[in-house]
Amino acid sequence: MATADSAPPQGQQGSDTPTPQTNAPATAPTNPPAQSQPQLTPAQLKAKAKAEKAARRAQVKEARAAAPPAPAAPSGADAKGAKGKGKQDGQQSQSKSGHAHRPSMAGRRPSLFKVEVDVRSTIPDCFSHISMAKRIQTSQADKDVHPAVLAVGQQMATFAIRDSIARLEATLLAFRKVIESYDTPKGNSLSRHFVPHVLNPQIEYLIECRPICFSMGNAIRLLKAKVNKFDIDTPEEEAKEGLLETIDLFIKERIELAEYMIARNAAERINQGDVILTYGRHRLVEKSFLRAKENGKDFAVCIIDDPFDRAGQDLAKALRRAGIPVFYSPNVGGLRHQVARSTSVLLGAEAMFANGSLQAPAGTADVAMAAADAGKNVTAVCETINFDRERVSVDALTYNEIDPERNGPESFRLMYDTTRPKYITGVITEYESGAGNSPTQAILTILRKQEDPTIA
Amino acid sequence: MAPARTIYAPSWEKLEKALKTQPLEASIEALIFLLKRRQLHGDACADATASILRQVVAKSKWHDVDDLLVQVQKAGSRLAQAAPHEPVIGNVVRRVMGLIRDEATESRNADDFGSESASDIQSLAPATNPLVPVPTTRPGPTPIRLPTLASTTSFHVSKSMFNLLSIADPADSVAGSFMTGTSTPISQAQPASVHALRGEVMDGIDEIIDEISQADDQIASFADIQIHPGDFVLVHQPTPTVEKFLVRAAAKRRFTVLISSLSPPQTGEVPYAALRKKLSAAGIRTINLATNGLMAYMPKVNKVIFGARAVYQNGGLLADSGAYTAARAAHESSKPVIVLSGIFKFCPEDPSDEASKHELGNSSSTVSYADGSTVDAIEIENTVAEYVPPNLVDVYLTNL
Known part of the structure; x- marks a missing residue:
């Protein structure tokens, strides 16, 4: 047990150190397929993987030469892993289990297997049902995973791409490259072959890196519906063209235009002389503030930050640069006082459930409750792509994520919490109905009105 | 830098040891310094305040109860001002002042055997100024208490905290309570037994210190319930x-x-x-x-x-x-x-x-x-x- 106790820090280092090596080959091939070689056959991919492996082995050897005594064990394990990689890829392409730790690999890479077990082992039993993002070495991924998706997956697992809309956009752009590089095999049709054999492995990989957010789920549903609509005889070029167009339109409408509309709607609701309280940093909230300032409104912003994240400080600086007076509170301490001096509350949401509950960074619910107690308006901003029509959540332990950066024997952290609909006065969406501001219970109506078959 | 600070930085432990030998004023100043540096928190503040007030009772020169109350009140308000974020200090000061009044009353009652005269004096206090709105300056239960004082012979103030809470309000007890009817007559009646009173008050303060130190354990006894x-x-x-x-x-x-x-x-x-x-x-x-x-x-x-x-x-x-x-x-x-x-x-x-x-x-x-x-x-x-x-x-x- 003593080794198990000391393992996590070691293990984290173990998983940290190889990533620079593996990241480089992962990001490098993202560009070539888009520009020079639009299509990569499986054989070509394999050749590429072999080249990567050789490079990695050379690096490992160098590392061993540079520092022989200490990292001997992990580097040895890595080399072993690299040796076995080709075979593993073969196995994985057949098995569609999507699980990273297979018994066969456990034997091959003892250090890696331990890492995975240990990372989850510190999670208390009562929270063990909640998923957590994890880094999967690119060499471990299914070989059908497109390099662009590999890179996006890595960025998601390391939280380089964080919020739901950024993840959605990155995913769509990566899928765009997947479609561009797709070649329907002989005797198959795009509408029958693309989703199960090409798209699904990408999605499985992304889910493995980090559970997909609602917006990604919605977008994927849209994409699949679009593919299914193609007639079996649709020429490949036409189908691909159609899909790319759909993605472009989607990004434009649901992300770019939505952002513009929400910022506009929210800015209209900020009045001269207001003190607006907000929690942490949310892209839409920031845009709304800046927009209101551009519109010539004078108001102040009171930022409640999360001391374990400190994103609010960046928001404070950005607002300050725009000339907006800022009160900054580094944590929820003195929340009643902060709420009492503000006129209303503007919150950013990660997602919205069918029952009108808001999924947002942990702490949002506490701020919303304090504000509702004090009789202040609590407004949330959220794109409709983040709305979920089926899932319902009343507490934060139903759908949540564990913060991998703060997970260990010394700390535990959930990323989101759930704000009940009764504490939210309204939601501002890009949709115009009700001036874009509707009570949370009206979500289903909004979605229906939108008549979007994808979310139906 | 760090080791040097540990050597020279004053701490409550050091101050506590030096309390008996050090002049009173130096001790008070040292504690004020500690409070301002926020080196003491919560229970430690309460403990330190009680210990210092014990020194005030022991060392300062006083001839009657009023004198003592003034001294305690002065020292107490200095401490309280040094740490306005620690309301506990004010509580301990109030507690000690209540204790002094109680002790004074008890000893007077015992010595004098003149419960009759005591009640006379008590009833005199409001009587001297019958139209001055005494009850309005002392809100709450005071109007109820005065009649009982006048009617019943045994003037007894419970030592319980509840009583203290119900009678005192901050401005009253910390700033001006020694001016009220309860203490003034006592001091007139009892200028002599200063020495005995000193001992009794110090014992009482020791009890308060004990209570503070035992509070955690007593609270913990509810834990498994x-x-x-x-x-x-x-x-x-x-x-x-x-x-x-x-x-x-x-x-x-x-x-x-x-x-x-x-x-x-x-x-x-x-x-x-x-x-x-x-x-x-x-x-x-x-x-x-x-x-x-x-x-x-x-x-x-x-x-x-x-x-x-x-x-x-x-x-x-x-x-x-x-x-x-x-x-x-x-x-x-x-x-x-x-x-x-x-x-x-x-x-x-x-x-x-x-x-x-x-x-x-x-x-x-x-x-x-x-x-x-x-x-x-x-x-x-x-x-x-x-x-x-x-x-x-x-x-x-x-x-x-």
Whole structure:
């Protein structure tokens, strides 16, 4: 047990150190397929993987030469892993289990297997049902995973791409490259072959890196519906063209235009002389503030930050640069006082459930409750792509994520919490109905009105 | 730098040892210095205040009870002003002054055997100025008490804290209570037995000090009643009182402790390592929550426990910041909120000006001074203690 106790820090280092090596080959091939070689056959991919492996082995050897005594064990394990990689890829392409730790690999890479077990082992039993993002070495991924998706997956697992809309956009752009590089095999049709054999492995990989957010789920549903609509005889070029167009339109409408509309709607609701309280940093909230300032409104912003994240400080600086007076509170301490001096509350949401509950960074619910107690308006901003029509959540332990950066024997952290609909006065969406501001219970109506078959 | 500071920095331990030999004024100044540096918190403040007041009684020159009360009150208000964020100091001062009055009354009653005359004198006090609105200057139960004094012969003031709470209000007891009817006649009656009184008062203060030091243990004796097997107990920034409570419960119960704190640990530092070690030795699982809001964890939590810095007249309390969030989240999920507080933390103050009860802390720990533009332009408020309204508290566990 003593080794198990000391393992996590070691293990984290173990998983940290190889990533620079593996990241480089992962990001490098993202560009070539888009520009020079639009299509990569499986054989070509394999050749590429072999080249990567050789490079990695050379690096490992160098590392061993540079520092022989200490990292001997992990580097040895890595080399072993690299040796076995080709075979593993073969196995994985057949098995569609999507699980990273297979018994066969456990034997091959003892250090890696331990890492995975240990990372989850510190999670208390009562929270063990909640998923957590994890880094999967690119060499471990299914070989059908497109390099662009590999890179996006890595960025998601390391939280380089964080919020739901950024993840959605990155995913769509990566899928765009997947479609561009797709070649329907002989005797198959795009509408029958693309989703199960090409798209699904990408999605499985992304889910493995980090559970997909609602917006990604919605977008994927849209994409699949679009593919299914193609007639079996649709020429490949036409189908691909159609899909790319759909993605472009989607990004434009649901992300770019939505952002513009929400910022506009929210800015209209900020009045001269207001003190607006907000929690942490949310892209839409920031845009709304800046927009209101551009519109010539004078108001102040009171930022409640999360001391374990400190994103609010960046928001404070950005607002300050725009000339907006800022009160900054580094944590929820003195929340009643902060709420009492503000006129209303503007919150950013990660997602919205069918029952009108808001999924947002942990702490949002506490701020919303304090504000509702004090009789202040609590407004949330959220794109409709983040709305979920089926899932319902009343507490934060139903759908949540564990913060991998703060997970260990010394700390535990959930990323989101759930704000009940009764504490939210309204939601501002890009949709115009009700001036874009509707009570949370009206979500289903909004979605229906939108008549979007994808979310139906 | 660091070792030098440990050598020269004054500490309460050193001061406590030197109390007997050092001149009184030096001791008071030293304690004021410690309070201003915020080296003492909560229970330690109360203990230090009582010890210093004991020295005031022992060392200062006084000829009658009034004199003594003035001295105690002066020293007390100096301490209280040095640490306005620690209402406990005011409580101890009030307590000691109440004690002095009690002792004076008792000894007078015993010596004089003139309960009749005492009641005469008592009744004289309001009688000298019958039209002056005495009851209005002393709100609350005073009007009820005066008639009883006049009618019944035995003038008895209970020593219980309840009585102290019901009679005193801050302006009254700290600033001007020695001017009131209870003390003035006593001093006229008893100028002689100063020596005996001194001894009795010092004994009384020793009792108060004992009470303060034992409060945690007495509160902890409720631990296994309140904590049940299998509970998930959320403690917010556990104070020594809460730690003792948990450790006591751990001896009898198997439960899980979730510890929340608003300050992220420095690198390499494990928050509440000592407590966690003690609890895990008893087989109790502890989880450190690195979180700001607590609503997310509430479905799992069975009860929320935190320590109070002070409890106000209306039942609200002053606690480490974040306590409001914890209590509010628990309230939302209908989980009981248990507040641990020694009875000496109950103050007869009205917290109507809520914002002034908040204590603001050092903001440089959250914003770097190197970041000039931020520090310059943004108003930063790092609240370290905040008010929790009474409706969010379910249980007070005290040492009464």
